[in-house]
Amino acid sequence: MSMQSLYFARTFHFQVEPLQVELESLRKENQTLRFMLETMNIKIDSLQQQLQECKAQELITSLTQCSSSHEEDPEMNKRARIEVNPAQIYVRTDPKDNSLVVRDGYQWRKYGQKVTKDNPSPRAYFRCSMAPGCPVKKKVQRCVEEKSLVVATYEGEHNHDPCDQWLRQSLNSSLSPMDTAATKTQFPATTVPFQQAVVPLDLTLSSPSQEKSRPAEGRSTSTNTTIEQCLASLTNDPSFTAALATAVARSFTM
DNA sequence: CGGGTTTGACCCGCGC
DNA sequence: GCGCGGGTCAAACCCG
Numbered sequence: 202m203s204m205q206s207l208y209f210a211r212t213f214h215f216q217v218e219p220l221q222v223e224l225e226s227l228r229k230e231n232q233t234l235r236f237m238l239e240t241m242n243i244k245i246d247s248l249q250q251q252l253q254e255c256k257a258q259e260l261i262t263s264l265t266q267c268s269s270s271h272e273e274d275p276e277m278n279k280r281a282r283i284e285v286n287p288a289q290i291y292v293r294t295d296p297k298d299n300s301l302v303v304r305d306g307y308q309w310r311k312y313g314q315k316v317t318k319d320n321p322s323p324r325a326y327f328r329c330s331m332a333p334g335c336p337v338k339k340k341v342q343r344c345v346e347e348k349s350l351v352v353a354t355y356e357g358e359h360n361h362d363p364c365d366q367w368l369r370q371s372l373n374s375s376l377s378p379m380d381t382a383a384t385k386t387q388f389p390a391t392t393v394p395f396q397q398a399v400v401p402l403d404l405t406l407s408s409p410s411q412e413k414s415r416p417a418e419g420r421s422t423s424t425n426t427t428i429e430q431c432l433a434s435l436t437n438d439p440s441f442t443a444a445l446a447t448a449v450a451r452s453f454t455m
Numbered sequence: 456c457g458g459g460t461t462t463g464a465c466c467c468g469c470g471c
Numbered sequence: 472g473c474g475c476g477g478g479t480c481a482a483a484c485c486c487g
Contacts, residue, residue: 311460313479326478330459340478 291344292351301325301341303353309339320345332361 292303301323309327316323322343329335337357344350 310458312481314461315477315479318476324477 289355290353292353293349301343301351303339303341303351305353307331307337307359317342322348329359332359335360 290303290305307329308331310330311325311327313326314323315326320342322345324340324342327339327341329337329339337355337359339356340354342352344352
């Protein structure tokens with residue numbers, strides 16, 4: 202090896218290696234920022250969905266209050282009372298979507314449809330088809346007052362567990378209800394039962410298991426204010442905005 | 456071809 | 472007994 206080549210080798214060693222190290226650290230930083238960006242996108246989806254569910258819940262509350270205010274009038278009571286029984290869930294869907302599909306973690310087989318007297322929207326009848334001999338049935342019908350609301354009434358108890366994929370998705374509750382239709386379960390992107398509407402905001406990139414171990418109580422009431430506080434603190438933080446902008450710009454060039 | 460959906464027919468309970 | 476309305480059946484159809 203000549204003196205010249207030795208010189209180049211040493212130059213390479215002293216100049217390129219630090220650059221490689223820096224490149225590696227930048228790569229890692231980039232990876233972290235991209236992950237944060239993805240997480241934030243997911244959270245935004247969840248928040249939008251939660252907002253929709255809150256509006257639907259408000260509507261149901263007002264309907265229930267309306268029905269109880271008519272209790273002194275027996276005739277009115279007979280016609281207008283709205284039963285809110287535990288086997289009923291209200292689901293907000295796209296009013297233009299006539300599918301009458303409710304995602305609840307089970308697989309259903311439709312066996313009938315009927316137009317009822319008190320509601321122009323047809324009522325669909327489903328039987329659970331996830332396990333042979335499962336006695337559970339459900340009726341699904343659009344709410345008369347609010348076309349975007351679907352009422353699902355359940356009868357009986359399942360003799361099996363919900364499908365695995367649904368369970369995984371439910372446990373990983375930070376994710377929005379996705380339509381990765383790997384199974385034939387009814388999971389459109391626009392609907393979610395109220396039981397699942399509470400989505401914790403967590404920007405700490407915690408794992409689902411950590412999330413699961415947190416106490417569930419009081420989450421729904423405090424979530425809204427927490428969300429606002431988090432959003433405000435994030436948007437008011439210039440360094441965060443700059444980092445986010447950089448991350449977005451980098452993601453475009455990669 | 457198997458499984459799901461559609462839809463008209465049928466069954467059954469209830470009120471008159 | 473009759474009519475009405477909700478629930479179910481099952482043949483035809485559709486779709487992957």
